[in-house]
Amino acid sequence: MTIAIIDGRGSKPVIIGAGADVAGTLVLQAESAADAAASSAAEAADLLADATLTNAKVKASFDTIITTAVDRPAAGNYNTGNSTNLAIAVMGGEDVPADTPLATLLVPFTFTSSAATKIIVKRSSRLSTDAWLNSQPGNAGDTVIDTREFTLADVGLVSGVGGVATIPLGGQTAPDGTLLIFDVVAVNNSDVPQYNNLSHGPVSGATQQYQYGWYRFEGQAAGFWEAIPIIAIRPAFAVTTELFDTGAGAVKADPFRSASVDVALVGNNLTVSGKLFANGNEVAVSDTVTFTAAAAGKEWAFGVYADRLTGAISTEATEQRDEELDAIEYLPATPAGKILLARALVRDSGAVGAVNCAQFRGLIKIGQEGNMARHVERNRGLLRPVIGKAMRGDAINWGGYGDSITALQTGAPSDSAVRYAANGEWRDRRSVYFSAYPSDTLALLPLFDFGDGSGQVHTKIGWNWSIKAALDAIAGADVVDYLNYGIGGTTSANSDNNGLWPARIAVPLAASLDAVVIAFGMNERGSTSTYANIVNMAGQFQAEGAIPIVMGCPRPHADESVSNWRYTCDALEAAAMDSGAAFISTTAIADDRNLGAMGMPAEALCSTNIGAGGNHPGIFELQQYGRAAVEQLGLA
Structure with a gap:
């Protein structure tokens, strides 16, 4: 944006916005001469250093930018004089993106007379030519758009x-x-x-910056303008903005789209350092935020964000909840205009863990898009018959076969026939699995009547329900019949009540399932038999025409062994690959290097039964695993 400010104290104008592509309305509000003279040179230097306008590409929004003049030596001031008009010019495609709607123009006035009653704005346009900068407003090549009048009150001014x-x-x-x-x-x-x-006033010795503009002085006839030649002036202004103030950093117009940062937690201090990216440009960011410890016996979660416009780092906390319980269920949504960089869990003793969320787009780690795409392609190929049914609107029988995380049960019936049968009034319930949660957290789960006589007591949470919803969405109708065969406390072993127990597995094998999610592992972390058991199980389902999908093991609480969990996850993945089953990776969102996708540190995971195994994922975790299942199976 080219802004020619008409000097009230001399015969030359000052050109503001020098050396800049200023996208939008740059508002320049100068101090009075008396205020300027009273300011100290040291303060001026500090403000100029903060402005970082030298050789900068300064970009700004159209609505709320306000600048403040800094002092300059009296000897540097121009002689006193009066001026009337100022001209402001904007080039489409250079100063602002082409065809960008312009909302407001903000112009500073310091009146020497109280007689002013209105503002007149004449708008015109001209095409870019070799001489486009050398012609004053009203040139023969200009096209007048309109002339508008505003009372001073209309534009927020007071006469005098x-x-x-x-x-x-x-x-x-x-x-x-x-x-x-x-x-x-x-x-x-x-x-x-x-x-x-x-x-x-000018600043001697500063880097030269250039702009064009026009001016008209006292005594000159209306319509008489003098074109300002290219002049070397460092405007003595420090720029701050409501939306674009980055302190000593560069000011950008294009919103930051992503971030690449390192996150380091030391005590209650989280340091974020790295880069923010906007349309091929990058800006360094480095800041440290300090978390406030929770009250005694409480914990809360913090989100750490970068402003998409300014790059400024900020935090937002959840309400304080009982320690080691349900703070994870109250994570705030990322505020509009922010990039989520990290989350941290803070207890009465201070911060206990933090995760880097900026490394992920959704649930996919930046840099791993290719590997994930190949993984999804493999899964989608295996599930092609089921996806085809959904696209045709045909009925689909979907099975869930696993432990308590599949069952979400109140307690298994003693009658094995009832226990092994699908669904039933005791599955998909919140009353036992989530029994440690307080009533307000339980209320986050809507309840449904499944028509089994137990009333409106069932939930629809977990990866199988997420998959059903995705397939129903593809079909545009309720086509998936979900059959829950989960039983709490079980493993993949061939022993009473467990996954390979003939009496138990015979029931889903006879159910004419189109596909089944096999989800064992949490109760056998570190077992050397998991791989063989899952290969066996997948083969039995394939023999009956069901497509097996092996679910990775959810991550237990930080108090539990992470090495045993990883061992079992590796065994589950290997079994899926070797048996030709589809696979849903949980390490992709829950291993140490990937917890940013889950969005919380391991200290917040599986708190629904902490102290009694720490192996029941909560509501938020089940939702995240459900998202991962849908995306990795190619159903999103």
């Missing part, structure tokens, strides 16, 4: 006092290669221009 005029532009756009020119003047009731003064 001045301030920043907020002039609405009504969404006007700047086409590519077109220069929009705004000729702005304050007049009295007889349309006589009223003079305004703006303090400014």
Whole structure:
């Protein structure tokens, strides 16, 4: 944006926005001459250092940018004089993205007379040519768009006092290669221009910066403009903005789209350092946030964010919840205009863990997109018959076969025939599995009546319910009949009640399932028999025409062995690959290097039964595993 400010104290204008592609409305509000003279040179130097305008590409929004003048030596001031008009020009495709709607124009006025009653804005445009910068407003090649009048009150000014005029532009756009020119003047009731003064001054020895503009001085006839040649001026202004203030960092217009940062937690201090990215540009970011310990016996979770416009780092905390229980269920959604960088869990003793969330787009780690795409392609190929049924709207029989995380049970019936049969009033219940949760957290789970006579007591949480919802969405109808065969406390072993026990597995084998999710492992972490058991199990389902999907083991609480968990996850993946089964990786979102996808440290996981195994994922975790299942199976 080209902004020519008409100097009230001399015969030359100051050009603000020098060396910059200024996208939007740059608001320049100068101090009075007296204020400027009273300011210290040291303060001026500090503000100039913070501005970081030297050789910078300064980009700004259209609505809320306000700048403040800094002091300059009296000897550097221009001689006193009066001016009337100022001209502001914007080039579409350079100063602002082509066809971007312009909301407001903010212009500073310091009146020398109290006679001003209104602001007149003449809008015109011209095409970019070799001489486009050398012609004053009103040139023969200009096309007048309109001339609009505003009372001072309309634009937020007071006669004789001045301030920043907020002039609405009504969404006007700047086409590519077109220069929009705004000729702005304050007049009295007889349309006589009223003079305004703006303090400014050059800074010697500063890097030269360049801009064009136009000006008209006292005594010059209306319509007479002098083109300002290229001049070397360092505007003595420090820029701060409501939306773009980055302190000593560079100011950007394009929103930051992603981040690559390192996260280090030391005590209650979390240091975030790395880069923010916007349309091929990158800006360094480094900041340390300090977490406040929770009250005695409490914990809370913190989100750490970067502002997409300014890069500023901020935090947001959940409400405080009972320690080692359900803070994970109250994670705030990432605020609009923010990038989630990290989350931390903080207890009364201080921060206990943090995870880097910036490494992920959704649940996929940046840099692993290719590997995940191949994984999804394999799974989707295996599930093609089921996906085809969904696309045709055909009925699908879907089975879940596993332990308590599949069952979500209140307690298994003593009658084995009832225990091995699908569904039933005792499965998909919150009353026991989530019994440690307080009532307000339990209320987060909606209840349903499954028609089994038990009433509205069932839940629809877990990966199988997520998969059913995805397939139903593909079909555009309720086509999936989900059959839950889970039994709590069981393993994949061939022993009473467990996965390979003939009496138990015979029931789902005879159910004409289209597909079945095999989900054992939590109760056998570290077992050397898991691989062989799962290969055996997958083969039996394949023999009956069911497509087996092996679910990785959810991660237990941090108090439990992570090495045993990893061993079992590796065994489950190997069994799926070797048996030709589909596979859903849980390490992809829950291993140490990937916990940013889960969004919380291991100290927050499986708190539903902490102290009694620490192996029951909570509501949020089950939702995340459900998302992973849908995405990895290619159903998203």
